[in-house]
């Protein structure tokens with residue numbers, strides 16, 4: 001067996017230790033005689049798995065008691081609709097900061113529910129920076145302020161926490177949740193699809209302040225109402241049991257690594273190796289403003305797009321895959337999530353040096 005170095009933006013690399021543990025437990029989880037996929041979600045075994053996963057996530061992120069943790073489905077994309085449906089509470093508008101492809105999608109969906117005030121936009125520079133809060137024009141009628149704190153495609157990351165006063169701050173953290181410590185109390189609601197930095201696709205995590213629950217209109221479908229899910233302990237219907245189990249194993253793995261402060265230290269070190277090369281190179285280019293560069297998703301370009309295919313081919317021959325950039329940005333993108341080891345980034349940088357030297 002040989003595993004590749006996987007730079008996918010998502011679904012993405014998982015810790016090998018977690019995959020091995022899942023393989024060992026596949027046929028017989030903790031002497032239950034069952035695979036986790038075969039268990040009733042209402043049985044004691046799965047209830048224990050789900051409770052442990054939530055407790056470990058709470059410990060890792062320091063989630064206070066007045067916040068509820070929901071394990072949902074539908075991806076971050078469903079949150080683009082659930083957020084306005086649940087949080088508008090009769091208000092006519094919501095503020096959105098437009099920082100790239102994912103915030104654009106969130107804005108488009110929210111426009112079905114309310115007047116969207118684009119408080120700031122980085123479209124003027126092809127989404128290569130994070131607009132400073134001093135330039136945001138917030139709407140006094142807005143029910144909440146929405147930001148995507150890591151634009152997976154553009155590689156732009158919010159390295160500070162906006163201050164929205166009494167207005168709840170809602171953040172799409174899909175592609176950098178658990179990559180660094182966060183002060184949850186600064187947010188009204190945090191959401192993230194699991195398949196970037198947590199676990200398998202099919203699970204979406206929502207962390208929501210309790211006083212924001214129960215605001216959905218009466219006509220809202222039960223499956224789209226945060227309060228209904230919170231009251232049902234995320235078991236209104238069958239949850240994505242296997243995805244919850246794997247996410248739980250990832251949380252345990254993160255605790256063994258030393259928690260989110262240690263992950264941040266490693267993620268800073270990994271990103272530095274790649275950005276240092278990009279900055280020193282006349283061959284490669286990073287399109288993103290230095291202060292706003294993502295530690296998780298690093299887009300870069302070669303001097304001529306005609307070289308892209310040869311670059312990707314050489315990378316694949318060296319066991320490095322899923323480096324092709326998103327069509328909207330072009331070039332390459334290396335995603336360096338928690339489960340990507342430093343050696344993987346070093347291998348990439350060694351190859352980039354070699355490739356650049358041959359063609360410069």
Ligand SMILES: *Cc1c(COP(=O)(O)O)cnc(C)c1O
Pocket residue numbers: 010074075076077078102148150151152172173174175193194196
């Ligand atoms: C991947 C991604 C999404 C969409 O996630 P789905 O699970 O496919 O709905 C939304 N926002 C961000 C920031 C993402 O990276």
